Amino acid sequence: MLDKFVDDLKESAGTMARLTSLAVAAAVCLFITTGFLCAAAFIFVLERHGAMYACLAGAAVFFVCAALAAICYEMRKRAIKRKPVEAAKSSLQTALSDPIVVAAALQAVRVVGIKRLVPLLAIGGIALGLMAKRSSAKE
Template sequence: MLQRLIDDVKESTGSALRLTSLAGAAAIALFITTAFLCAAAFVLVLQNYGPVQACLAGAAIFFVVAMIAAISYTMRKRQMLRRAAEAAKAAKAAATTGLLADPMLLATALQIVRAIGIKRLIPILAIGGIALGVMASRSAAASSEPAEEP
């Protein structure tokens, strides 16, 4: 069984290495292709308009590429922040719901009710419910305020 696990790890590592090598080769080929296309565009503009216009055309092309990369980076970063905020809200809701579904907590609560008695416990539970409601309304008001973006 352990040998099969080791073989699976070796196989997955080998395939990941092959995929990484292929991705690296594709990236190098794309870089060389882009370099030749930029050189061809530069020579074309140089022959038709002159060296200054050729340099400005090359700079404009790279500026557009840089702006596209910056915009996609910004959009991706916002998307990741939004997903992290949603995950935090879901985790907070799951933690609150999970606390009441814990069987050990319910068993402890039943033992406390038996030990203290239901008639003495009702006023304590009423005060606790009011306090919980106040805390929930405060946290809801704090989370509904829009957060400032840096």
């Protein structure tokens, strides 16, 4: 049970890291593309209508980009809210109620020692409390 939980955690973390790196690369490319398109639009409008209209056209392009980014952010935020959190909670509860996990924890206490384990458990408890507080705030 614990092995499956750890494997799922590793797999989801690896997938998240790959997706994040791809998103960062796409964002950088989009930013560079937008910069060149704005420069081209600025020069085109500058030659035809003057400096003031060129600056307004550049501002309009960046406004449209900002509006599209805000719309994408809201859509992503709503999609995350729709996903059920109950499945993750139930798998954690199942893992903690498994007697094999309890036996492994007792064995870890024997090997590490109680004096060394108390500070680690305190830090883990604080981290767990902060995570629980953050997940309940999102709901």
